[in-house]
Amino acid sequence: MTSLYEVIPDAPGEGVPTRRVTITVNGEKKTLDIEPRLLLAHLIRQGLQLTGTHVGCDTTGCGACTVLINGRPAKSCTVLAVQADGREVETVEGLASAQQLDPIQEGFKEEHGLQCGFCTPGMMLAAKALLQRNPNPTEDDVRWALSGNICRCTGYQNIVKAVLWAADKMREQ
Numbered sequence: 001m002t003s004l005y006e007v008i009p010d011a012p013g014e015g016v017p018t019r020r021v022t023i024t025v026n027g028e029k030k031t032l033d034i035e036p037r038l039l040l041a042h043l044i045r046q047g048l049q050l051t052g053t054h055v056g057c058d059t060t061g062c063g064a065c066t067v068l069i070n071g072r073p074a075k076s077c078t079v080l081a082v083q084a085d086g087r088e089v090e091t092v093e094g095l096a097s098a099q100q101l102d103p104i105q106e107g108f109k110e111e112h113g114l115q116c117g118f119c120t121p122g123m124m125l126a127a128k129a130l131l132q133r134n135p136n137p138t139e140d141d142v143r144w145a146l147s148g149n150i151c152r153c154t155g156y157q158n159i160v161k162a163v164l165w166a167a168d169k170m171r172e173q
């Protein structure tokens with residue numbers, strides 16, 4: 001068991017209540033004592049040092065912080081970490097294995113689906129949720145699934161192509 005405040009310098013003051021949670025992150029079970037007000041995005045980035053999850057707006061607007069909770073996309077900037085207790089969370093770090101990129105990552109590489117890359121982790125996880133429930137999406141399906149994610153570089157065309165590329169690859173496998 002780890003106390004989150006061993007790794008976050010801004011520890012709660014004396015007497016501030018904490019709650020023990022157990023969350024499986026990228027397949028690894030973590031038991032942590034956290035303040036009930038802690039956001040899931042902050043737990044992931046600061047507590048667990050998984051900085052692939054980005055925070056762009058902090059208000060559910062941009063989707064940069066998207067992770068999967070029990071396989072469904074969620075904007076982690078507006079989810080309390082305690083709400084993930086007992087659940088499985090997947091971040092972008094969970095996509096690739098040590099040997100191989102996930103087909104979604106390959107698709108972004110092949111179709112040049114990123115420019116600055118800030119939106120990319122959230123886009124990839126939204127895409128993963130789509131392809132898990134619909135392995136043969138249309139272009140409209142992809143656009144709808146990614147409609148909660150903003151790309152400030154406006155590279156939407158190639159992002160859509162990247163997801164369709166990944167869908168083809170996954171069907172071939």
Ligand code: FES
Binds near residue numbers: 060062076
């Ligand atoms: S940072 Fe969460 S939606 Fe923008």
Ligand code: FES
Binds near residue numbers: 113115116152
């Ligand atoms: S690639 Fe820059 S925000 Fe999407």
